[in-house]
Amino acid sequence: MDQPAAAALTRRGIFGLGAAVAVGVCNSRSAAAWEPAPERTLRIYNCLTGEGFDGVYWAEGRPVAEAMARIDWVLRDHRSDDCHRIDLALLNRLSEMQEKLDSQHPFEVLSAFRSQETNRRVKGAATGSLHLQGRAVDLRLQGRRAVDLYRCALSFGDGGAGCYAKRNFVHVDTGPTRRWMGA
Template sequence: MESQDNSNLSRRGLLGAFAGIAMVSAAPVYSKTFGYVKGAGNIRRVRLRSSRTGESVDTIYWIDGQYIKPAMKEINYFMRDWRENSVAKMDPNLIDVIAATHFRLDTDEPFTLLSGYRTSRTNNMLRSRGSGVAKKSYHLKAQASDVRLKSRSVSSIARAAVAGRGGGVGKYHRSGFVHVDCGPIRTWG
């Protein structure tokens, strides 16, 4: 019975998603002034690509107050520790922060994901190579990501992330990326 309810939600939700995308596309610019962390409206979408694996994900993952399980599973796999091919359940709040940040930047270019979930072995290896990798990183908890956009500066991405007040935001100008997480609100860099 539960799977039938989920499939009905998915079918109904996907039809609504297509209608919602058209409405969001036609919405005036001032619609982006909503005070939200979660994303815009009744539909949430995430667009990411990985230059390391060549993979990408462009999916609607939330409709009318519900996370879509197959979409979240796809996101979890995409954001895996690719060095060890280890998948973790990403915190949905992180995906919301990423989607809301992207929405504020008003671009169709997907975020390039540099790092999502990390195993402790990967995190330790990265720590041994240089500074800037926290021993108790939110990446270990599947609550952080490092992203960039070719079309936007580190500062503009960070401003968009900070505006959502969804967690930590770190600027890494030299490496050209922004760290976003769903931990306590704080900034650095």
């Protein structure tokens, strides 16, 4: 190993690198925030059915079964009443967004899980939409502009995020990293 490389791998060098990563990439969170949360909460309201969920969906290191079942139902395909397991990573992202946005209002959900039939009827929907897998949600938040939600979604650095400012909603998903502005 050459001298510069060996010097970079000293204890101080490794600590400095870790600190730089923590500060540079995660500047909005303390190191303690990366520990598993003892509880995770979510506030959602389905605009199309009038149903909602406001409570703890994660406790003691695992999902709360009753809460997950309720969330799956609230985020179902309202046209067919088809219900699908909503991706836990998506729920975690929504919970984190609510925390960052510091809002007491629920996310107003316009679309979450979609059946194949419903997806075919949605103008502009991708044939392989992540809505079909329970991995995507279209939403808005009272008192916030769509572009503010979009910026919040972008701050996590991964997953898909689309902003539909004229229609005042954002798309958030747990798929590959993608960004777009819609009409």
